[in-house]
Amino acid sequence: MAVVWQCQAVNSTSSAGAVRQGSLRELNLAVVLRRIAAADRPPSRAEIAAGTGLTRATVSAVVDDLIAGRLVAEAEPAPRTGAGRPARGLVLAGDGPAGLGLEVNVDYVAACVVDLTGTVRHHLVRRADLRPVPPADALDRLATLAAEARAAAVRDGLTVAGAALAVPGLVGDGGLVRLAPNLGWRDVNVPALLAGHPLAAPVDGIPPLVVDNEANLAALGELHAGPPGSASFLHITGEIGIGAGIVLDGVLYRGARGWSGEIGHIPVQPQGRPCRCGGRGCLERYAGQEAILAAAGLAGADLPADTAATRLADLAGAGDPAALAALADAGTALGVAVSGVVNLLDLDTVVLGGGYAPLAPWLRPPVVEEISRRVLTAAWSPVTVRPAALGARSAAVGGAASVIRRIVERPVGWLAHSSTSGSTARCTTASPC
Numbered sequence: 001m002a003v004v005w006q007c008q009a010v011n012s013t014s015s016a017g018a019v020r021q022g023s024l025r026e027l028n029l030a031v032v033l034r035r036i037a038a039a040d041r042p043p044s045r046a047e048i049a050a051g052t053g054l055t056r057a058t059v060s061a062v063v064d065d066l067i068a069g070r071l072v073a074e075a076e077p078a079p080r081t082g083a084g085r086p087a088r089g090l091v092l093a094g095d096g097p098a099g100l101g102l103e104v105n106v107d108y109v110a111a112c113v114v115d116l117t118g119t120v121r122h123h124l125v126r127r128a129d130l131r132p133v134p135p136a137d138a139l140d141r142l143a144t145l146a147a148e149a150r151a152a153a154v155r156d157g158l159t160v161a162g163a164a165l166a167v168p169g170l171v172g173d174g175g176l177v178r179l180a181p182n183l184g185w186r187d188v189n190v191p192a193l194l195a196g197h198p199l200a201a202p203v204d205g206i207p208p209l210v211v212d213n214e215a216n217l218a219a220l221g222e223l224h225a226g227p228p229g230s231a232s233f234l235h236i237t238g239e240i241g242i243g244a245g246i247v248l249d250g251v252l253y254r255g256a257r258g259w260s261g262e263i264g265h266i267p268v269q270p271q272g273r274p275c276r277c278g279g280r281g282c283l284e285r286y287a288g289q290e291a292i293l294a295a296a297g298l299a300g301a302d303l304p305a306d307t308a309a310t311r312l313a314d315l316a317g318a319g320d321p322a323a324l325a326a327l328a329d330a331g332t333a334l335g336v337a338v339s340g341v342v343n344l345l346d347l348d349t350v351v352l353g354g355g356y357a358p359l360a361p362w363l364r365p366p367v368v369e370e371i372s373r374r375v376l377t378a379a380w381s382p383v384t385v386r387p388a389a390l391g392a393r394s395a396a397v398g399g400a401a402s403v404i405r406r407i408v409e410r411p412v413g414w415l416a417h418s419s420t421s422g423s424t425a426r427c428t429t430a431s432p433c
Contacts, residue, residue: 025062026412028054032062033071033411042075042089063090069418070096071116071411092116097414098153099403100163100200101396102146103214106131106182106240109142111149112393114400115158116407118224122152123393135177135188143197150199161407161414162206163199164399165190166214168241170259175211181276182241205413206406214395215261218353218388219245220252221398224405225389226351233349234341235388236263236334237395238356242284246345264288266337286333289355295326309355309392316362327362334363335370342375342383353388354395360387 035048043051049059066072075089094117101112107129113122126145130138142165150160167190169180175191190211200208219235222245226233235245242264246253254260264284265277272281285291289308293299296312303311315323338350350367352360364385371385372378390397407414 026410028058028062029065029411029415030409032059033066033408036066036072036090037092037408042091044087044089046087048090065415066411067093069411069415071407071414094119095157096159096418097161097203097404097407098158099400100146100149100153100160101166101217101398101400101403102142102163102199103166103396103399104130104138104142104183105168105214109138109145110393110396111142111145112396112400113149113153113158113160114397114404116404118401118404120393120397120400121156121158122149123396124149124152131182131184135183135185135190136193138183139190139193143194143199146197146199159417160200161203161417162208162210162403164210164212164217164402166217166395166399167211168214168239168243170262171211171213172258175209177211200403201417203413203417205410206403210399210402212399212402213243213245213259213261215243215245216252216254217245217396217398217402218243218390218394219247219261219351219398220402221390221394222351222353222388223247223250223252224401225397227389230349230351232347233351234263234338234345234347235351235353235394236338236356237354238287238289238352238359239354240289242288244341246341246347248345263337263341266340268333268336283333283337287330287337292326292330295329296320296323309358313358313362316359324362327359328366331363331366332370335367336374338367339371339374342371346377347383348381349384349386351386351388353390354392357387357391360385 031052032048035052036043045059045063046056049056063072070093072090073093075091094115096116098113098115098121101114103110108125108127110125112120114120124145126141128141153160167177167180168182169185170178172178177185177188177190179186191209194209202208215235215237218237222235231250232248237243244261244263246261265275265279265282267279267281268283268286269281273285274280275282275285292312293308296315312323316327352363356363367385371383375383388394
């Protein structure tokens with residue numbers, strides 16, 4: 001309500017008044033766009049005014065700006081049920097800005113384009129063993145794939161407004177990858193190595209590239225794609241390495257230095273197998289993909305991450321004893337580590353993502369068994385263990401979705417870009433916005 005009164009009261013032509021007026025416009029744009037994004041059905045202008053406390057005139061002006069900037073579109077009118085013309089609802093537009101999600105992992109690079117509605121428009125994967133490849137060469141391969149994804153977005157009339165890169169390691173300030181043990185990376189300045197590759201249009205308030213831990217971006221993807229009510233959960237990404245994203249009350253928990261979630265290096269057997277990190281008995285050495293493949297008799301099969309999970313699922317589904325035993329042992333080790341996290345943070349949901357998602361039917365029972373045995377509150381407050389909604393695509397999709405969320409939270413930056421480039425213009429291969 002205060003926003004409305006201030007908006008109507010600010011009529012001064014002074015510089016202070018102009019600043020306040022601009023700030024109020026920015027706030028109203030965000031309030032209305034968030035309302036449309038969160039609605040379970042297309043709301044009308046009148047419904048937005050009633051729900052936000054803004055005047056109908058203010059809402060109408062804001063919606064006009066959002067439509068002109070290709071952030072909002074009018075839905076088809078509902079069937080008439082009485083006298084008068086039915087109000088037209090408002091939806092997020094699918095032909096404006098898009099987010100580019102990127103992922104570099106041990107044996108593949110991936111690129112994903114997500115539009116403002118959250119629809120995955122393109123998902124590209126190139127498989128290669130990147131462990132012996134220098135970081136600059138690996139990132140060149142990623143940049144080539146990113147250019148393909150961006151070109152595909154342009155053909156759809158979309159503008160890539162920002163990019164987020166998922167990396168399986170510890171990411172410091174400024175996108176510096178401090179350590180990615182399974183890739184053999186240490187102190188790799190990713191933004192500097194990608195500086196010669198334009199990934200996104202320059203949009204005010206949206207970084208052209210954000211680098212983050214893969215498990216964090218996967219958890220953010222799950223937060224917005226998973227079933228309603230999942231506000232606090234542990235999202236575990238199982239590939240050759242194992243990472244976790246921790247979401248508490250709808251917010252990603254990053255820790256003091258942004259390095260939370262390294263569940264793969266929790267020791268489950270303190271004097272056990274040596275790990276690439278320098279420790280012993282880490283979860284990764286018992287429940288990582290390489291460990292499961294070796295236990296199932298598939299060591300040296302040279303299977304990419306997604307193919308490996310499918311192969312294991314096929315063998316387990318067919319009743320292969322070695323595959324079933326390998327998955328049971330991995331699930332037990334996973335359950336031991338997960339139980340400690342659940343006891344510490346009082347989480348009610350564990351999500352199996354990445355390569356674990358297709359293996360959930362066999363991993364889930366031993367994980368649940370260990371949770372039931374080890375979590376103090378499990379007897380009267382069961383913990384839900386389920387596969388991720390996005391599966392193996394979660395990190396790349398989550399990265400792209402994080403760009404979209406920035407636009408929804410602060411649409412004024414995109415609108416400034418749109419007005420500069422022409423509000424009715426469409427991107428083309430020759431003029432890619």
